[in-house]
Amino acid sequence: MASSINLGDKTIFEEVYRLYYPPLCFFAAKYVGRDEGEDIVESVFLRLWKQKKEFSSTSHTQAFLYQSVKNSCLDFIKIQGRKDRRYEIIAERLTSIENDYLHDMIRAEVVAEVYRAINNLPLQCSKIVYMGYVEGLNNEEIAKELSLSVQTVKNHKVRALKILKKQFTGNNIAFVIISQIIF
């Protein structure tokens, strides 16, 4: 019976990964660009999985992940810097990252809260919302892609909104954004 969060456990690992991969990549991209950022996040998680890293709480998990990714980004910049020999600029960049990283973490995690709510919808609902919002497909195109009727697609959207309404109070920003996203 585990009361801590064990990343050696496959199910837990996947859940934590799905929750944190996008905001951590977004966080890292600011420092090292998108491609390197994704690589860094993947390596950090792979390393933690190999170590079967255990966290004592969700806040511990969150703090550790952001600090690890930040540190890997700093290491990457140092190594790049040695190759290019642009030491002053590198030193400046490293300092500004140390100064900004908590704010960048706040930004990533606050928006991630809305992102996670959408992604925690039942599978079909979240797929449909994603296709509509991110891929820009209309209801007909989604229906075709998933072999569903247009009405079913609409029903899933209504259901998504209903579920999210329970988590968000009507007039607040998140709900307004989400209703715009879905419809």
Place this chain on the structure above:
Amino acid sequence: MSSDHIDSAQRIIYLLSKKLKHPLSKEEEEEIQSWKKISSKNEKLFQELTTGPSVRFLLKELQKYNVERSIDRLKHQMVRHHTKRRWSYYVVAASIILAIGLGALMSRYHDSFYELYRNDIQPGQYVAQLTLPDGSSIALDSMQIGETASRNGMVITKSGNGKISCNYSASGIDQPETNQPPNFNTISTPLGGEYQVILPDGSTVWLNANSTLKFPSQFQKSERYIELIGEGYFEIKNNDHAPFKVAVNKQIITVLGTKFNVLAYHEEDIIRTTLLEGAIKISTSKSNHILKPGQEARVHKDSEHMEVFPGDINEAIAWKNGYFIFNNENIKTIMQKVSRWYNVEVVYEGDVNEIAVGGMFSKTKSLQKLLKSFQSTGQIRYKIIGRRVIIMPE
């Protein structure tokens, strides 16, 4: 970066994400506003995270990253890592069967990380309700700092975060001092709440969670009388002509001018009064005792039997100063206090009667962080499911 900085950042994450979804309480709103004012960096971030279009934009940025593809990549690397080792087929088969068995067992006890993540329980806040003699009530946490409410001869001013002061309005003072029983005001804190009240005579009372303070709309000229249920810390202004009296259950504490803490929750059998400064007299129907600074009196509710001990002042008023202090205290009485402040239910699995914990713990951290500190004494393990905490011996 020191852990304090990341703790504050995590608190801001909690408040700002909450703000996106629900209205914040006045105290929480004030906390965010103070944070916002600290620097223009904070101000800019605040604007960014509370405006629709910018949040929408950021959400789109997050959506760019494809988790599925990344998980596939990762799975390939994880398989490669595993096959580097050479296991005999029998060992592999046996461990798979064991894993499936364990998996079935584990899945019954494993909380989804997402649920854990969404439900990391936050500590108590400044919340209290004032009920006036006419029955109307005011939620003190919804008042703005500086705001006043004037009713029934009382003027209530919110003087700060979690603090109110009560004064008599001009019309109130003219009330004749007669045999008429005074009208009472009641201030109550819920589970997970605490508040500070300055009474009309200038005395201050700090109320802990799940506590009630009753005081009259007019202190009598010959005595100042109040009633307490729960826990309160008092700093009483000296007045030789009108001793201050605190009624707790059937016990009465008579005070001239002094500082003391009273612990008297309904669920507990013993009322504990600890004196810091000055002098107080504790009276029950059976006996009286004058307490000296540093002493603690314990009165059994049923028998009214009183005992006086050398007390631990730091432990008694730790709650008012933002801490829990336990002197090798039994885990059950510790969790009583924790459950009041975090408003959670506590159940025990296994025998915890011999388990005691000592130390000083901040009470402004999340519940998980506190329980983790207890767990690090190597004596207990815990689980949090929703608002229920399960404590087990190690």
